[in-house]
Amino acid sequence: MEVDEGFAVRAALKSDAAKNGRALALKKSFLELHISDDGTLLFGFCQGSGKTPYLCSADFATPEKPVYRCSCPSRQFPCKHTVGLLFCKAMGYSFTTAEVPEELALKREKAKATEEKKKEASDQPRKVNKNALAKKIKAQLNGIDLLEKLLNDVVRLGIGNMNAKTAREIEEQAKQLGDFYLTGAQAALRSYTRLFKDGQGDDLSAASRESIFSDAFDQLGRLYSLVGKGRSYLQARLQDSELAPDTETAIAAWLGHAWQLRELKAAGLVECDVELIQLSFHSHDDDARQEVVETGIWMNLTSGAIQLTQNYRPYRSLKHVKTEDSFFEIAQIKELYRYPGDWNSRIRWDGMTSRPIEAADLKKATRFAKRDYTSLIKEIKGHIKVPLADKHPICALHVARAGKVAEELVFEDASGNRLVLSDKGMSDEPRSCHLLQLLPPRLLQDQIFVVRFRHDLDARRLQVKPLAIISSKEVIRLTL
Amino acid sequence: MSIALLNQVYDESRRLAIAGSSVASGDFRLKKLIPALEQAGAKSAVFAKLAQTTKALVESTESTASTALLELGTFINSILYTQGETGIEGEWKPIDSIDLGLSKTQTSARLLKPLLEALTNKGSGRFEIIRSAHQQGLFQDLRLVRPALLALDDSYSEIADFVADEILPLYGPALVPELEAQFNPNGGRGHARRLLLMHKLAPELSRVHVRVALDQGDAEMRVAAIECLGNSPEDLPFLLDQRKARAKEVRRAAMISLSRMNVESAERALIQEIDGKDLDLAREALRTSQSAAVLATLLDRTRSQLNDLITSKSKTKTKGTSDKRIERFIQLLACLKGRADAQVESLHLEILKEIDPIRSLKGIPSGDDILHTLATNLASGSPVMKQALGKAHSAFGPAEMTSIFDAANEVWKPDAVFKEFSPYLVAFAKSGKKKGPDAQRGEAIATALSNSPSNRFLSHRHASFNFDNLSKKWLELSIQLELDDLITNLATLDKKLAQSALQNLFAKKIEAKTNSQDFWYLDRVLESMVAVEHPALVDSVIEAIKKLSTSPSHNGTWILRHVALLPPQEALPKLEALLPTLSGKIANSVIESVIALKQTRS
Secondary structure (H helix, E strand, O other): OOOHHHHHHHOOOOOHHHHHHHHHOOOOEOOOOOOOOOOOEEEEEEOOOOOOOOOEEOOOOOOOOOOOOOOOOOOOOOHHHHHHHHHHHHHOOOEEEOOOOOOHHHHHHHHHHHHHHHHHHOOOOOOOOOHHHHHHHHHHHHHHHHHHHHHHHHHHHHHHOOOHHHHHHHHHHHHHHHHOOOHHHHHHHHHHHHHHEOOOOOOHHHHHHHHHHHHHHHHHHHHHHHHHHHHHHHHHHHHOOOOOOOOOHHHHHHHOOOHHHHHHHHHOOOOEEEOOOOOOOOEEOOOOOOOOOOEEEEEOOOOOOOOOEEEEEEHHHHHHHOOOOOOOOOEEEEEEEEEOOOOOOOOEOOOOOEOOOOOHHHHHHHHHOOOOOHHHHHHHHHHOOOOOOOOOOOOEEEEEEEEEEEEEEEEOOOOOOOOEEEOOOOOOOOOHHHHHHHHHHHHHEEEEEEEEEEEEEEOOEOOOOOOEOOOOOEEEEEOO | OOOOHHHHHHHHHHHHHHOOOHHHOOOOHHHHHHHHHHHHHHOOOOHHHHHHHHHHHHOOOOOOHHHHHHHHHHHHHHHHHOOOOOOOOEEEEEEOOOOOOOOOOOOOHHHHHHHHHHHHHHOOOOOHHHHHHHHHHHOOOOOHHHHHHHHHHHHHHHHHHHHHHHHHHHHHHHHHHHHHHOOOOOOOOOHHHHHHHHHOOOOOOOOOHHHHHHHHHOHHHHHHHHHOOOOOOHHHHHHHHHHHOHHHHHHHHHHHHHHOOOOOHHHHHHHHHOOOOOOOOOOOHHHHOHHHHHHHHHHHEEEEEEEEHOHHHOOOOOOOOOOOOHHHHHHHHHHOOOOOHHHHHHHHHHHOOOOOHHOOOOOOOOOHHHHHHHHHHHHOHHHHHHHHHHHOOHHOHHHHHHHHHHHHHHOOOOOHHHHHHHHHHHHHHHHHOOOHHHHHHHHHHHHHOOHHHHHHHHHOOOOOOOHHOOOOOHHHHHHHHHHHHHHHHHHHOOOOOHHHHHHHHHHHHHHHHOHHEEEEEHHHHHOOOOOOHOOOOOHHHHHHHHHHHOOOOOOOOHHHHHHHOOOOOHHHHHHHHHHHOOOOHHHHHHHHHHHHHHHHOO
16 A cells, blocks of 8 residues: 555544644654554554553555554544554655554454445345334425425515524524434525525625525525425335335435435445546535535546535534545545436545546546537536526536637637636635636637536526636646 | 516516515416416417416415415426526637736645635734745645735735735736726725735836826825826826825825926925925935936035024024924935935035034934934945045944944945954943943944844845955954854854854853743854854754753744754754654644755755
8 A cells, every 4th residue: 555645644634633643753753663464554652642652553454445543542533643653654664564463453353354244234135124214204294394384484474574583583493304304404494594694694785685586586496396306205205115215316315314325335326446536626614504515526537427525524523524625636446436416416435545647537537528518508407497406517518719708708619609607606616717817828728627507597697617627737726 | 488478477476486475466467477478388388387387376365375486486497497598699809818827726725725714814813824825835826816816905904915015916917907807996905005016017007097096095095096106297287286185195105206207397396395394204205306406406405504503503502492403404414315426425525524513503403413314324325425424433423333334334445444443342342331432332333243143144134234344353353252142143254263153152052041041042143053054053953952842931933943944964864863852842843844844855
C-alpha cells in the first residue's frame, strides 16, 4: 500500500487531526515502528499523555478499506496517533519487521471473522420483522396525512402572508413528521419555510420577499407531489408481501429512508471496478436539514455519468463526523453503490484506492461530454418537469465558443445553439460566471465545461452555471 | 402550444397562491381564461387537462380550494418547465478576457473555505488567515479574486487596506473591469479604495469614474477622487474651485493635485496659498511643486521672514509666549524640505550662517524649533547642504544629531565620519547618569546605530541610513566600549570580527536568568548571527529553543523567524533530533517551522 503525506491527510477526520498527527511524527513520539511480515499491517507505540505508550496500527489487509486502531481513549478514528503512524510511513521513517502483537492479532482475527460473517449474512436473505415494518409504514401514512394538513393550512394562508414568525410556527409543527419517520418530508417542508427567513432567522426585506414568491409556489407543488406520490408509494408498499422500498425512483429518500449499502446491492444498484474523477467539491449549510452538506461532483470514467457523493454532517455532531475534502486523484473503487434516482445519482463506496490523474483520463472524460445542446435541453426539460426531480441537474457539455450576447454570457455548441449562463438561484456553491472573463482566451473555445442547469421561474428561461472545465491538462475548478 | 395563455394561467395561479386559496373560489380572472383553454383543449390534451384543473379551482369550495390550487400550480409549473427559453438571439461578441494569468485551482476546499469565510464574514482572527494565505501564494487562485474584491468593504479597515495595498495589485490592470463593475460613487470607504486602486492600475481608464465620484461622492470619496486628478488640463477649474472647499482634507487633496499641473493658474493658486492661512495644509503640495514661480515665491517669503526675525530682535518675545513670526518661518522652511535646487541650497546656507541669532529667539515655537527644521531640511537636501550640516555638527543641539549623523554618513568618507563623530560615542559610553551635551550627542548616535536589526536586515525600513558606508572602526569601538546593542547591529561591518563577539554575547545572554529582557537580547543576537552567517548559528538557535522550552510562560514565537532562515541541510537533522525533547506550545510552533523548512528544501 502506497502511503504518502496526501494519504495521511485524507485519512484524518479533520485538518487539526492531520496537523497533530504530523507533529507527533516530527516529534518522534513513536517509540517503536513496525511492519508485519506480509506488509499489510503498520503498527507502533506512541508516547501520549497516558502512562503507557499507545499501540496504534493501520491495517491494510483490505487495501481499499484500511482499518485504524489505537489503544488511546480518543473517540476519533483514526486518532492523531494513527495519523501520526501514517505520517511516519510517508516521511520514510524506518519500520522494522516484527511479529504482530497478540492483542492486535486477536483483533485482526476477530475483524476478519466479523467480516466473513457479515459477508455470509449479506449473501443470505435478511430477515425482516414485517409486523414492525408494516407498523412503521402505517405511521408514515399518518405522517403523510399530517403533511397534507399542514400543506393545506399553508396554502390557505397564502405565500404573501407568510413571515419569519409563521415559518417558525410551521417548522415547530413539522417536527412531528420526524416522529412519523418522515425526516425527508420534514426537510422538504423546511425548504419551503426557510425561504421566508433571512440568515439571522428574521423577516426578509420587501424586495427579497418578492424574489422568492415563484420559488415558494414551486416548492408548494413539490410538497403536494410528495404527499400524493408518498401516499401511493406507502400504500403500494404496504400491499407488497415483501414490503420492499422502491428502487426505481427517489421517493423513498424523499420520505427520509436512509439507504443501507446491502439494500442497494440487493437491488442491483452496484457497479464493479469503477474509476472516478472529481470535477468539483463544495460544502454548504443546509438549514432545512440542519446539516452541513459536503458534495463531491464526480465523473464515472466507465459510464460517463456525473454522480454525486454527499456527506451529511449534522450540526449537533459536527465534531465527530469526518470532513470531506477536494480530491485531486483518480478514485479506484471495487464496488460503487448507486442510490435510486435518474440524473445525477448519489453514490457511495465502502473502500477505495487512488492513483494520479493521467492525460488519458482527461481525454476519456471529455469524450463523455454532450455536444448537441438541442437534444440535451430536451432531456433536461423532460427531467426537471417532474415535481420531485432534482431541479438543478449537472452535466458535462462541449462548448464550441463562450461569448456574450446583449451583455449575457453565452455558451454555443458547434451548430450555433446557445445556452445563457447565470449564477442566479444556485447559491450553494460560490458564484462562478464572472470567472470566465478571468480565464485565458484558449479556455473559452472548444472546451468541456461541467455545468449545473436551472430553470428560472421568473425569467422562464433555462440557464446554466459553470462549475469546472475539463481541459487537456487538468480539471480547472470554478467553484469551491 | 399557446405560451401566452400558459403564462396567463401561471400568473393567475401564482397570484392566488400568494393571496391564499381562500380567495381562489370563483376568481373571475381565472374564470375568464377557461373558454380559451377549452378551445385550445380541443386540439391538445394538455390544454384540456389544464382547462379542467382551472375549472376545478374556480368552482371549488373553501374546503377544496387549497387542493385545487395545488393541483393547478403543480401542473402549470410542470408544463412551464418544458417551455422555458433556452437560447438568446443577438449579435455575438467575444468575452473581453482579462486573463489574470491565474489558473491555479488545485487548492483544497479545507484550505480555501476558511479563507473565503475570512474574506467575506466578520469576526476576529481573520486578518492572520488572510495574511498567511497571501504569504503562501494562495491568491494566485482565480476563485479568490471576487472575494478579495469584496473585502475592500470590510468593516475591519486593516483587512480592507491590506487587500487593497498588497493583494489586489497582484492582478494588475486586468482587474480594472471588475473594479469598474463594482464601483459605486455613493459608496463608502470601500468604494474610495476601489477608485484609488483603479487609478493606480489604469489612470486613464479610471478618469470617468473619478469625474462621477467628484460629482456624486461624499467628502471621503471626493478626497480620493481629487487625489486621482492633476494629470489633465481639464481638471484645473475643478481643482481651483476645491481650494475653497469647507473640508480641510478636500482642500489639502486639491492643492496636491494642483501641484502636479504645470500651468499658470495652478501656480498662481499655490502662490496665493504661500501668503494665505492654509500654508500648513499646502505644505505637501508646495514641497512637490515643480513650478519655478512657486519656488521663487517660497524662497522670497522665507528670506524676508528670516530678515524680519533677525533684524527686528526688539520684537522677540520672552520664553513661553507665542510668536506667529517664528511659526510662519518654520512653516515656510518645512515647505522646502526634500528640495535640492541651487536656490534652496543657497538660502539654507544663508540661514546656517545665522545660527546664533536664531538660537537666541524665544517664544513658542522658539529658535531651537527653527534649528530642528533647518537640520531636517539640510539632511534631506543636496550633497552640499549635507556637507554643510555635517561640518556644523557642534553648532546644533543633541536633538538634531541623528539628522546630522545621517547626512554626514551619506556624503563623507567613512573614516572622516568616524574621526569626527566617534568622540561623542566615547563620551556617551563613559558618562554617568547625568549626561553632558557631548554625551547626549553620543547617545543620539548610539540610537541611530542601534535601530532594531529587524528594521535593517528584514524590512529595510531604515533604508535612508546607509549602514554599508560605515567604517569598520565603529564595530571595533563598540566591542571595546561593550555597547551590546551596537555590536549586534553593526555586526555586518566586519563579519569575521563580529563572529567571536556575537558568540560571547550569545553565551552571556543564554546563561542569564530567563526574563523577557534577556530573550529580547537573544533575539537580537540571533538576528545578527543570521546576518553574518555565523557558523554556530544552527546550534545557537537550538540552544535558544531549549532555553525557551524551560520558560513556558514566555511567548517564544520570535524564535520561528530564525528557524525559518536556517540552512535546511544542516538544521533539519538537528531540529528533528531536538523535537522529541520538546513539549508544550514551543514544540508545536517549532514543528510548523520544521515543516516549512522541509518544504523549502524540497
